[in-house]
Amino acid sequence: MKLRCPACGAAMSLEVLIAHDDAREALIALTGISDELTRAMLKYLTLFRPSEKDLSFARVAKLLGELLPMIRAGEISRGRKAYPAPREAWIWAAGRCLEARDKGRLTPPLSSHGFLLENITFWQPEATAVMSAAERQPRTAAAEQSKLRDGVGGLMAWANGAGDDG
Structure with missing residues (x-):
């Protein structure tokens, strides 16, 4: 069975991938993460490819080996x-x-996962959650201020009410 790399176009037999120790380790590592995450990580790994040569299976296995413990730990x-x-x-x-x-703010090839990890520090679940088409409409600042004010007002009312009970 022949496989073609979507990034570089190289063709290779699946049997060769499985027989190659580093390639096999990379495939095993990739099977441990979800499809969407697999696609994202494969695209991300292209940032480590030097412009003048291919990214080796040994390097892919090493890079994935660095990421997988963190991915699994969450x-x-x-x-x-x-x-x-x-x-x-x-x-x-x-x-x-x-x-x-x-x-143009990031120039490959990368030498570490620092940029990726730094971005994760800015991740917020509510900002990146999957939304329905209706929810994807941009919100106005007034609507967000209104929600914030309503929330703070409710919290203050609760705190005042709780203070009266005790």
Whole structure:
């Protein structure tokens, strides 16, 4: 069975991939993460490819080996602080890395996962959650201020009411 790489167009037999130790390890690592996350990580890994040569299976296996423990843990550490890192955060952060490359703010090849991990520190579940088409409409500042004011008002009313009971 022949496979073609969507990134570089190289053709290779599946049997060769399975027989190659580093390629096999990379495939095993990829099977441990979701489809959407797999796609995001494969795109992200292209940022490590030197312009003059291919990214080796050994390098892919090493890079995935560095990421998988953090992906499985669902948490990262940066600057002695822990940050939540569910699958959605990894997908979002990988996308941000690719956007930065496309805008010229990130120049491949990368040598570490620092940029990806730094992006994860900015991930917020409510900002990146999957939304319905109706929810994707931009919100106005007045609507958000109204929600904030309503929430604060409700909290204050609750606090005042709780203070009266005790």
